[in-house]
Amino acid sequence: MDRKGLAQIIYQICTVTLVAIVVGAAASLAAIGFVESVHYLNGQLLISPYARVLAEGRPLLVAAATLLVPAAGGLVVGLIVHFLIPERRGLAPPDAILAAQTSGPAPGFRSGLASSFAALVSLGSGASVGQYGPLVYLGAMFGSLAGRLRLNLRHQRSIAIACGVAAAISTAFNAPIAGLVFAHEVILRHYSLRAFAPVTVAAATGYIVANVIFDRPALFLVSFDRVEHSYEFLFFAVEGVLCAGLAWAFMRLLRASTGAARHYIAWPWARPAVAGLAVGLVALWIPEVMGIGQETLRFATIEGAFGIGELGLIIIAKLAVTALCVGFGFVGGVFSPALLIGILFGAFYGLVLPYLIPVPHSGLVVYAICGMMALASSVIGAPLTTILIVFELTRSYDLTIAAMVAVVFSNLISYRVVGRSLFDLQLRAWGFDLSLGRDKAILENHRIRDYLSREFTAVDESESVGGVRQRLVDDHRAEAMVLEETGALLGVIRVQGVLNSPAAMPARDAMITSFTTFDEDTSVWDSMDMLRGFLGEAVPLVSHSGRLLGVVPEEAVIRAYLEIVHDLREEENEAA
Amino acid sequence: MKRLSAFSVVFTVAGLLSLPASLHAQAGRDDADVLTVATWGGAYEESQRRAYFEPFTEATGIAIKTVHYDGGLRELREQAANNRPEWDVIDMIQSDASAACQEGLLATIDPRILTPAPDGTPAVEDFMADAIQPCFITQIVFSTVIAFDNRAFPGMKPDSVEDFFDLETFPGKRALRKSPAGLLEWALLSLSVPREQLYDLLSTRRGLELAARRLDGIRGSILWWTSGEEPVELLTSGQAAMATGYNGRFFHARAMEGAPISVIWDGQLIGFNSWTIARASKRAELATEFIAFATQPARMAAQASLISYGPTRKSAQQMVGLHRDTGVPMRPYMPTAPAHMGRAVIRDHRWYSQTVDLREQWFLDWLGQVDQKPQ
Numbered sequence: 001m002d003r004k005g006l007a008q009i010i011y012q013i014c015t016v017t018l019v020a021i022v023v024g025a026a027a028s029l030a031a032i033g034f035v036e037s038v039h040y041l042n043g044q045l046l047i048s049p050y051a052r053v054l055a056e057g058r059p060l061l062v063a064a065a066t067l068l069v070p071a072a073g074g075l076v077v078g079l080i081v082h083f084l085i086p087e088r089r090g091l092a093p094p095d096a097i098l099a100a101q102t103s104g105p106a107p108g109f110r111s112g113l114a115s116s117f118a119a120l121v122s123l124g125s126g127a128s129v130g131q132y133g134p135l136v137y138l139g140a141m142f143g144s145l146a147g148r149l150r151l152n153l154r155h156q157r158s159i160a161i162a163c164g165v166a167a168a169i170s171t172a173f174n175a176p177i178a179g180l181v182f183a184h185e186v187i188l189r190h191y192s193l194r195a196f197a198p199v200t201v202a203a204a205t206g207y208i209v210a211n212v213i214f215d216r217p218a219l220f221l222v223s224f225d226r227v228e229h230s231y232e233f234l235f236f237a238v239e240g241v242l243c244a245g246l247a248w249a250f251m252r253l254l255r256a257s258t259g260a261a262r263h264y265i266a267w268p269w270a271r272p273a274v275a276g277l278a279v280g281l282v283a284l285w286i287p288e289v290m291g292i293g294q295e296t297l298r299f300a301t302i303e304g305a306f307g308i309g310e311l312g313l314i315i316i317a318k319l320a321v322t323a324l325c326v327g328f329g330f331v332g333g334v335f336s337p338a339l340l341i342g343i344l345f346g347a348f349y350g351l352v353l354p355y356l357i358p359v360p361h362s363g364l365v366v367y368a369i370c371g372m373m374a375l376a377s378s379v380i381g382a383p384l385t386t387i388l389i390v391f392e393l394t395r396s397y398d399l400t401i402a403a404m405v406a407v408v409f410s411n412l413i414s415y416r417v418v419g420r421s422l423f424d425l426q427l428r429a430w431g432f433d434l435s436l437g438r439d440k441a442i443l444e445n446h447r448i449r450d451y452l453s454r455e456f457t458a459v460d461e462s463e464s465v466g467g468v469r470q471r472l473v474d475d476h477r478a479e480a481m482v483l484e485e486t487g488a489l490l491g492v493i494r495v496q497g498v499l500n501s502p503a504a505m506p507a508r509d510a511m512i513t514s515f516t517t518f519d520e521d522t523s524v525w526d527s528m529d530m531l532r533g534f535l536g537e538a539v540p541l542v543s544h545s546g547r548l549l550g551v552v553p554e555e556a557v558i559r560a561y562l563e564i565v566h567d568l569r570e571e572e573n574e575a576a
Numbered sequence: 577m578k579r580l581s582a583f584s585v586v587f588t589v590a591g592l593l594s595l596p597a598s599l600h601a602q603a604g605r606d607d608a609d610v611l612t613v614a615t616w617g618g619a620y621e622e623s624q625r626r627a628y629f630e631p632f633t634e635a636t637g638i639a640i641k642t643v644h645y646d647g648g649l650r651e652l653r654e655q656a657a658n659n660r661p662e663w664d665v666i667d668m669i670q671s672d673a674s675a676a677c678q679e680g681l682l683a684t685i686d687p688r689i690l691t692p693a694p695d696g697t698p699a700v701e702d703f704m705a706d707a708i709q710p711c712f713i714t715q716i717v718f719s720t721v722i723a724f725d726n727r728a729f730p731g732m733k734p735d736s737v738e739d740f741f742d743l744e745t746f747p748g749k750r751a752l753r754k755s756p757a758g759l760l761e762w763a764l765l766s767l768s769v770p771r772e773q774l775y776d777l778l779s780t781r782r783g784l785e786l787a788a789r790r791l792d793g794i795r796g797s798i799l800w801w802t803s804g805e806e807p808v809e810l811l812t813s814g815q816a817a818m819a820t821g822y823n824g825r826f827f828h829a830r831a832m833e834g835a836p837i838s839v840i841w842d843g844q845l846i847g848f849n850s851w852t853i854a855r856a857s858k859r860a861e862l863a864t865e866f867i868a869f870a871t872q873p874a875r876m877a878a879q880a881s882l883i884s885y886g887p888t889r890k891s892a893q894q895m896v897g898l899h900r901d902t903g904v905p906m907r908p909y910m911p912t913a914p915a916h917m918g919r920a921v922i923r924d925h926r927w928y929s930q931t932v933d934l935r936e937q938w939f940l941d942w943l944g945q946v947d948q949k950p951q
Binding site for chain 1: 767768769770773775776777778779780782783786789790926927930931933934
């Protein structure tokens, strides 16, 4: 290896590592700041039970806070989203996925900040939304910033985004391996050493930062000995299937709620306030629906904390309120609510099971955790990540294996019924379909316009066939584009079609009018599809107004496909 | 006239000079230089007598009378309401002190009365964080622990909070303080709630109900105690198999009297005691003088060499060595010993001081309930 090559490799490794550490530390600190701020706001605004009990002497104040804080928070969120975020919505993991997968323009830093602030207000004022979505976006935002630096690294943006996301998850769950896997499973969608190495460094950085300065109790700490009976694995699998059903219901509700918001409330900025008011009203009766519900999450793993009926009621209320909050435009994720609904459903299943099948089982904890992970993994489409979260938080093999069974059965079903995840559903709605893998989505994301050629033979509609024949011979082409004076494409003349036509015949009478065209938005994927059965030389590409912009030779479509797929394969197989 | 006035000036000056002395003598005669300190009795009070009260009387000539106090604000409120102050200095649990301060039952204490450490470190830095407050000075770290009578369990010994609630494996009476303090935490700890989340869960209605249901499981086996020395008696007399109580008392019984008592450090509840001055007290100056004396590092270390409660001043901690009478090394018995801190719960005094009524009501409700044993 020559010296220049060696220097280049050393530069690459050092720069990538540095980017990973800087982005990881920034994302991790931001995540801590975010979680601490939510906690602080919950305390100040009388959302957390601890703060509410300290104000026990003033029940009217507590009731007023319950009713008004989420509504007021909703109004603030609505105004921020409407006036400060150009995208007019909270930014979320799908934005991070899109920014990592494509090279198109990503939401700006200002949008990111405003969106994170809106999420902070949403969570701080007790809306039933999740905190991990905003944290993932926060990480992606720092990655995106680093992606803009001129460091001359390949796939710089996607790797930097993955680093930020991995660090954020690693910090939030105190689970570095889960952070690392999440970044690959959800954001990058492939495994290569080039990405794997820096993302690992970032996840480790997040873990270190979290351990040094973060002092939040873990998401769940449970004590569990072992699964006592082998037949229980069957119960876990059934639980997984039921959770897939719940995930389906959850996503349907989310969509219905989004539709309802659009239908009934004309002003988008007012929608979150309405949802907030509903949260407050329900919370007066069922306080568990407010906020992230750390306490409820813990109670779900304690035998005797809930009655069966009570659990059913809280599950339904939390489902409805979460769908309302997310659909009506509060800014926040769905992972935390899914975890909570899942663990409550798991506890419910664990309580009901002995009545249905009266055989001994290993207690509530394992069923609660299985439900939690099965539902959450179906919603965010990250089975590996959720399995690892269980493992890293409990360090129990038995619990992890039980959760694993529930998670895969849930994902098997939900993948078929609703698709890989809520994120992918959203991306599909924006025209980025990952359901058949990265290749199709990325081919769909590239425009064939980029492969446009200006080399074509244009003829006027009134020109004679003889003249056209001569020009084609001169240009060494077999096809001519027949244009109006305005430049609009009228038809195509193929040389084989006019060999015997009279020389004086005007071009407009000899041309073919039914032929394949591309437009400005035709993607590489679509162009491949449209070329099926195509016999010509090149496909004309016309603007929306019908003007001919150029042609795309058959060769260019194949070249586009090969180049993009080659890039993907290279990205997936690269070393550091 | 001139003469007269000169004479009168001399007379007046002499009179003025003698005034403070005579006033002081007057006050001394009326109150017989007795300062009333409300404190907790037993071995604890004994350690205070030797470390603080006797040396104070020796140094100042002011006698100290102690009155028995078992925590809470009831007596203090009554004395303030009737304007009949009986107590001057009170040795209060930090959460009570904080609540009493908010209610205006306590006098303010000037932090400048606190002496610096022997090496000159100012008191503010020498005391642990948050120990110096407007109306109380936190002086010791104590711990409420579960202890058991070794004779009651000849085979396997209990070693966790969970075992306290396990009447099947560890049968026998349980002695508990008749107060909504401690038992709430232990009820949830025994259900493997992590200690970081105890007070968050206890802040919910569900948490309190859960604690009540857990306590229902041992309702029939509870012996109530109110005064700090009782748990030791209940254990040594064989009336109770397990008891909650203050770690210093159990230490005293074991180390000094050879009682067959072992302490379970799992789930120990770390609390703090603070010196306070009753607002109604007519001897606030003397009381201040006493607190200044009792918070000197050497005095605090002297108490820690008699009973296993940790002083809140770093300089005092460094002076703690062997027990003054028996020569037992004291540090391993301190609640703050590293080996005991792993499963310790730091009492959230803010939560305690704000939930006085709530806990009281919960406790009365629970006591009033008919036993509803879970199946």
